[in-house]
Amino acid sequence: MEYFSDQEHGSKARTEDVILPSVWGGIVAAVKGLISTGAFGEHFPEVCLDGTLPVGTDESAFSLAIQAEIPELEWPLKTTQRQQEGYRWEEIPYSPSELVVLDFVQFCYLHVSKPIQGTYHEWHKHYHLSFDSQTGKDEFRQKINRIFSRNGVSYELKQDGNIIRLAPAVLREELESANFSTGDGTLNQMLEEARRKFLDPNPTIRREAVERLWDSWERLKSIEVPLDKKDSISQLLDKAAAEEKFRGLLEEEARKLSDIGNTFHIRHSEVTQTAINEPLHIDYLFHRLFSMILLLIRARNI
Template identity: 25%
Template sequence: MTERQYYSTRIGINIGENFPIETLRELILSTYTFFEDKEYFQEAFGKTCVDAGYISGFCGSDFKGYFLRKLRKHNIWPIKDYYLEYSDNDIFDVIELLFDLISKPIEGTYHSWGECGWHYTIFDKAQGQEEFRTEINEIIRDYKEGFTLSEDGQVMLLGDKGLNYLLNAQIPNYDPQNVDNRIEVAVLKFRRYRSTFNERKDAVRDLVDILEFLRPKIKEYMLTKDESDLFNIANNFAIRHHNEKQKDNYDALWLNWIFYIYLSTIHMMVRVLKKFESKT
């Protein structure tokens, strides 16, 4: 379904980018409350019954301790008490943990006495997580450089606009050990929201290693000069090796650019190889 855009967004007045952390805090509280009101955390946190008292969920009764054990941080739970003190790292940690805890209530019994409400016994975790991802991603895509909550519940860099499709593009199955799995690891390193500059450089190095593996296979389909230029970039800019002749005074924008160049080149190489090898 195409995402709905409202008037100010459609005409470019409110593009929703680069809002401050104060806004992010309010939006995360609002999102949590939205799902809490719909009982999407009943399986995890349990329910207080007017007759039976507190009935615990799988987190037990000590929610504060549970959050401390999982996140190794104080002053996180209850969210309503501490959200105004959250850093963006705190918020991303909470998002990932809530993703693990959420589930959509499906079946149960309604307890009418004292308006106690629904006691659910069957939950759909995958559906709850998908609905949570949809709401969260509408928020964090516009925070700072842009983020996304992945299908397995990790907050990742969204990627440069116009190029982020490459980060999600599926490469044709070719060589799981030397190509396919290595690409997945490199992209994960590059997109982690806490990744350092050196970790991103390491992700580029991983892509160069894949190119090196594909190099002898692609030689007959690729111009020699084009091929050598790709490796000259990696070798001369302190990515693959380190010596006094290499250049290393460059910023993250350059590293981002070369990551996308190498990733798109690997996609191209694999498709070319698949095409020609299928004919032999």
């Protein structure tokens, strides 16, 4: 089903890196519903008292396993916390950090299955269960990604169980499907590493993506004439633009990008350099250089 608002106005832009309490509440509700149906019973079975067949989820074993692997996550799962307002205490909406939430989603995806009711046990009033692992994972992934999408959250749970950060729309398709072919194996590997790091949910890893991309830029600039970087970049720019004014624009941009790499804490670590910490600034710089690199690679391969 597609919501009427999406039909009328399109889906919400997936730009939010912060997981708000409302999103966390939706995830908690989904997982609690799955626990109640026995969807985690394949890995954490509550066993029938008259035999060895699973009849549901052993929530105690499930929670112990989660706390062992995600120690920052509190159990029972909480969606509110107490806060003092003057002489009173109020319950306010709460969500853990983004990385804790995403780890929790991945843990659940790894262990979820679709429970299939078998024989009915009249004495204990329950069904014996079997499980369809792939269907359970597909349904869980669709449910989580729907929550993310409806709230404009820029994360997506993939079929392999990994979670990626959706790049801003302007270069999303290029980043997610890029297959680098520069003729230089090391450069291809460096660009792929930068691409992969940029799609990581962890902001620290995304900062590393910017550093790796600027390293790639320096290598690309010498790819035509390895012993003469100035001549090499000139040849690259010639291939990218024959028209004089646009060629000049690209040369100015190439010079500016190199200056950025030397001025900010990207390629070097001197105390005089400026650190880049804001996620939006990281996105901006990555996209700016990635666009230039993509243009030069494509022009070189024509």
